Amino acid sequence: MNHETGLPWRNLNEEVDVVIVGAGATGPVVAQELGRAGLSVVLFEAGPYWEVSRDFVSDELHMRKTAWRFHRLTAGSDAPELGHNISGSGVGGGTNHFTAVVPRFFPSDFRTKTIDGVGEDWPITYEDLAPYYEQLEKEIPVSGPKHYPWGGFHGPYPYPAREPVAATHQVLRIGCEKLGIQSSVAPLAILSAPFQGRPPCINRGFCAQGCLPNSKFSTLIHHIPRALDAGVELRHGSMVHRILVNKDDRVEGVAFLFQGKEYRQRAKAVVVCASAIETPRLLLLSADGRHPQGLANRSGMVGKCFMVHSGHEVVARFSEEILPYKGTPILTTTQDFYESPGDGSRARGFSIHAHGSRPLAFMKIVTKATGAWGRHLREMARDYNYFARLTIVGEVLPQMNNTITLSDEKDEVGLPSPVVTFSYGDNDRKVIEAAVAMCKQVLEAAGGRVELISPDTSHMLGGCRMGSNPTDSVVDGWGRCHDHKNLFLADTSVFVTSGASNPTLTAMALAWRTADYIVQEFRAGNL
Amino acid sequence: MKEQDRWDENTYHVIQSRLKAPGMPTFFSPQELALLKAALHRLLDEEDQAIIARVAGQIDEHLTEKRGQGYRKVGVPKEEVLFRSGLAWLDATALQRYEQSFLQLTPQEKDEILGQVQRGEIAWTEIGPKDFFNKLLNTAVDFFFSQPEIWSEIGYGGPAYPRGYYRIEYGLKDPWEARLKPELVEERAKAGMGPGPVRRVDR
Ligand SMILES: Cc1cc2nc3c(=O)[nH]c(=O)nc-3n(C[C@H](O)[C@H](O)[C@H](O)COP(=O)(O)OP(=O)(O)OC[C@H]3O[C@@H](n4cnc5c(N)ncnc54)[C@H](O)[C@@H]3O)c2cc1C
Ligand code: SF4
Numbered sequence: 001m002n003h004e005t006g007l008p009w010r011n012l013n014e015e016v017d018v019v020i021v022g023a024g025a026t027g028p029v030v031a032q033e034l035g036r037a038g039l040s041v042v043l044f045e046a047g048p049y050w051e052v053s054r055d056f057v058s059d060e061l062h063m064r065k066t067a068w069r070f071h072r073l074t075a076g077s078d079a080p081e082l083g084h085n086i087s088g089s090g091v092g093g094g095t096n097h098f099t100a101v102v103p104r105f106f107p108s109d110f111r112t113k114t115i116d117g118v119g120e121d122w123p124i125t126y127e128d129l130a131p132y133y134e135q136l137e138k139e140i141p142v143s144g145p146k147h148y149p150w151g152g153f154h155g156p157y158p159y160p161a162r163e164p165v166a167a168t169h170q171v172l173r174i175g176c177e178k179l180g181i182q183s184s185v186a187p188l189a190i191l192s193a194p195f196q197g198r199p200p201c202i203n204r205g206f207c208a209q210g211c212l213p214n215s216k217f218s219t220l221i222h223h224i225p226r227a228l229d230a231g232v233e234l235r236h237g238s239m240v241h242r243i244l245v246n247k248d249d250r251v252e253g254v255a256f257l258f259q260g261k262e263y264r265q266r267a268k269a270v271v272v273c274a275s276a277i278e279t280p281r282l283l284l285l286s287a288d289g290r291h292p293q294g295l296a297n298r299s300g301m302v303g304k305c306f307m308v309h310s311g312h313e314v315v316a317r318f319s320e321e322i323l324p325y326k327g328t329p330i331l332t333t334t335q336d337f338y339e340s341p342g343d344g345s346r347a348r349g350f351s352i353h354a355h356g357s358r359p360l361a362f363m364k365i366v367t368k369a370t371g372a373w374g375r376h377l378r379e380m381a382r383d384y385n386y387f388a389r390l391t392i393v394g395e396v397l398p399q400m401n402n403t404i405t406l407s408d409e410k411d412e413v414g415l416p417s418p419v420v421t422f423s424y425g426d427n428d429r430k431v432i433e434a435a436v437a438m439c440k441q442v443l444e445a446a447g448g449r450v451e452l453i454s455p456d457t458s459h460m461l462g463g464c465r466m467g468s469n470p471t472d473s474v475v476d477g478w479g480r481c482h483d484h485k486n487l488f489l490a491d492t493s494v495f496v497t498s499g500a501s502n503p504t505l506t507a508m509a510l511a512w513r514t515a516d517y518i519v520q521e522f523r524a525g526n527l
Numbered sequence: 528m529k530e531q532d533r534w535d536e537n538t539y540h541v542i543q544s545r546l547k548a549p550g551m552p553t554f555f556s557p558q559e560l561a562l563l564k565a566a567l568h569r570l571l572d573e574e575d576q577a578i579i580a581r582v583a584g585q586i587d588e589h590l591t592e593k594r595g596q597g598y599r600k601v602g603v604p605k606e607e608v609l610f611r612s613g614l615a616w617l618d619a620t621a622l623q624r625y626e627q628s629f630l631q632l633t634p635q636e637k638d639e640i641l642g643q644v645q646r647g648e649i650a651w652t653e654i655g656p657k658d659f660f661n662k663l664l665n666t667a668v669d670f671f672f673s674q675p676e677i678w679s680e681i682g683y684g685g686p687a688y689p690r691g692y693y694r695i696e697y698g699l700k701d702p703w704e705a706r707l708k709p710e711l712v713e714e715r716a717k718a719g720m721g722p723g724p725v726r727r728v729d730r
Contacts, residue, residue, distance in 0.1 A: 058538045058686030061673040072598040082598035166695035202691025212535065213691075325684055326695045359672045359683050367668055371645060374572045374638065381672070384681040407601075419601065 016040040019267040021240045024093020025504050026491040026511035027273035028223035033515035035230030046239040047090030056210035060360040063209035066097045071411040077423040080457045092220030099207045099329045100189040100216050102505040104133050106151040109499040116340045118347040119397050119497040123468040123477035132509035140217045144187035150335040161185040162192045166327025171388040172354035175442030186333040189217035203327045243286040251487045269486040269527050276460035279493040280404040281418040296481040301474050303404035307498040310394030310432045311458035313365050314439035316448030322388045324357040346430035348395040350500045355391040369452040392435040395500040396428045404463050461495040479514035490514040538686045549584020554591045562614045569637050582670045603658050613659030616651045
């Protein structure tokens with residue numbers, strides 16, 4: 001027990017081996033691996049330590065509490081909507097309310113510059129990540145088809161596909177079949193059969209509100225207990241606001257705020273897993289006399305090339321009931337349009353997912369697409385059960401002017417708020433246009449009438465990209481900062497390009513790989 | 528709602544507390560609250576005063592607790608400012624136009640002003656009319672469509688835990704779910720509410 005705080009902080013006055021910042025999708029993976037290797041680890045999380053049976057409720061409005069709520073600003077011609085739709089807070093981070101679609105990136109995602117002449121090549125290849133993808137898919141475990149038609153991995157997945165699929169997902173299948181497009185049940189971190197005391201999914205559709213029966217994977221229920229078993233110390237409610245660095249550019253630990261008071265934790269190495277907004281922000285917040293532009297920022301690339309996925313929603317009305325609230329939100333997908341088409345009309349592409357809707361999600365699309373209110377709004381709402389929705393995951397290319405910067409305004413704990421500036425580029429818009437047109441075709445082929453098209457975004461990526469050249473990237477292919485030997489980044493901020501797949505499995509695979517490397521470096525006496 | 532005995536305890540409590548009649552407002556003044564309710568009445572096309580009062584009360588609570596959305600666009604004021612000065616401007620616009628408070632206007636007059644606010648056809652200072660309108664509408668929609676009566680009205684199955692759903696494919700329903708009459712489906716198709724029956728190619 002720590003006397004100052006009344007919390008059981010074990011290691012506050014010692015230098016530990018590793019501090020990890022952020023217990024979202026990636027931090028707990030790193031924590032588990034380092035803990036198992038016998039390193040002393042403190043894992044920091046700004047938000048609360050959720051307890052599923054106490055804190056999770058089957059209600060859209062109530063469960064917005066799992067979002068990051070500290071004040072942020074957005075700018076740019078396509079300023080993204082953040083909130084619940086984008087980032088998580090509390091132990092488990094985004095995995096508490098993600099929809100658990102976990103395809104791998106395609107091999108070509110790591111080589112877009114070479115293959116398509118756009119974006120940038122990653123310093124690593126698909127093959128570097130493949131063993132980590134495989135381990136994760138087994139460990140979580142992932143359910144998916146026997147044969148997956150696309151990318152570098154064709155199955156079979158460790159757990160059987162989630163069949164049957166709900167009507168809202170059958171729509172995508174039917175439409176694709178008519179058009180001669182391949183479709184598949186999506187790979188999901190959701191159980192189709194029992195696993196270690198967790199029951200299979202009961203199709204109640206609340207994945208984005210936190211799964212009550214624990215059928216859906218989250219790091220909260222999976223990696224965290226394993227990390228704690230391995231001796232990792234978890235400090236929730238603690239916001240790291242500065243990384244401490246000495247004269248030799250070695251990182252010495254972190255400063256953090258707990259209930260308004262500042263504390264310090266010394267460490268031999270620091271791993272930041274705080275998300276594509278908070279990781280660059282923390283590096284910028286850590287500016288000092290010797291690093292006026294922030295840590296790890298000699299290249300000026302901290303906060304640059306921030307990306308989101310375009311996530312337009314296309315909704316069609318059917319004459320029969322669809323009951324869009326039944327079934328896991330996303331169950332079927334097509335990745336037939338993932339890469340550059342032969343006709344040169346655009347570079348790179350998109351995925352299309354069938355997406356169930358609870359009322360708030362649906363009504364948000366209605367108001368955004370139509371501006372409807374009054375009688376018109378109620379008429380649309382009354383037909384809620386007759387609508388089916390497709391969502392795109394469109395690749396967005398990295399651009400220098402899409403950034404995370406610090407504002408003059410302060411957030412609730414007194415730190416400068418981040419400003420998220422984002423605008424689509426020409427190619428991004430071409431991808432969106434093609435994706436929306438394809439969604440329309442699929443819905444119409446399935447017998448629907450398209451009535452609503454609403455712009456949206458999902459998934460934040462980049463901002464501290466990896467690369468082999470220290471002048472145009474922040475970390476190397478292992479996640480190690482070019483400027484600081486013992487500072488690592490291991491989350492979605494290191495993405496070089498966005499791909500057109502939901503990114504979390506890739507982020508976790510990268511994190512695991514970085515963890516393995518850190519263990520090696522400790523064993524070699526380099527840290 | 529009739530399924531509420533089947534909800535888990537925490538969900539049951541959250542939904543029950545949403546049904547409670549609101550207490551005194553803490554963020555809004557009584558005059559502001561009256562204006563908010565008048566606007567909600569038109570925006571949501573809802574005649575039931577009790578529901579409107581609950582939605583208004585829950586918006587008041589939301590603003591009191593500064594729960595926020597976690598973000599806002601550069602140049603757009605905080606939501607507390609948007610609500611407070613937006614309601615004041617709404618009333619000021621009514622007084623200027625009709626020499627009457629917004630509260631006294633006919634439904635048509637209210638709708639006319641609200642439409643102009645939505646389209647940004649009115650000059651306000653400090654806040655943009657469109658920013659106010661979007662914030663008001665989105666917040667209203669969130670709280671209104673979280674009311675259990677409205678779930679029943681639109682045919683949303685509501686929280687389904689611990690029971691879940693098993694029969695999820697086209698045309699299938701679990702035994703406890705409400706049925707639709709085939710005549711009704713036919714009628715909808717005729718009325719142009721959908722392009723005709725869907726063919727089930729994959730079963
Ligand atoms: C509604 C929704 C649906 C999604 N669906 C999918 C999907 O189907 N498939 C998919 O692949 N992805 C999905 N995602 C995205 C996925 O959630 C993210 O890609 C993933 O969570 C990112 O992982 P991360 O570790 O980078 O960040 P996060 O998971 O956001 O974790 C960061 C953690 O760090 C904490 N933190 C931040 N700053 C600090 C600090 N200074 N000190 C201490 N702690 C800090 C935060 O509180 C948070 O818990 C979805 C996201 C949302 C919101
Ligand atoms: S649909 Fe399945 S995985 Fe999703 S919340 Fe419900 S039970 Fe959990």
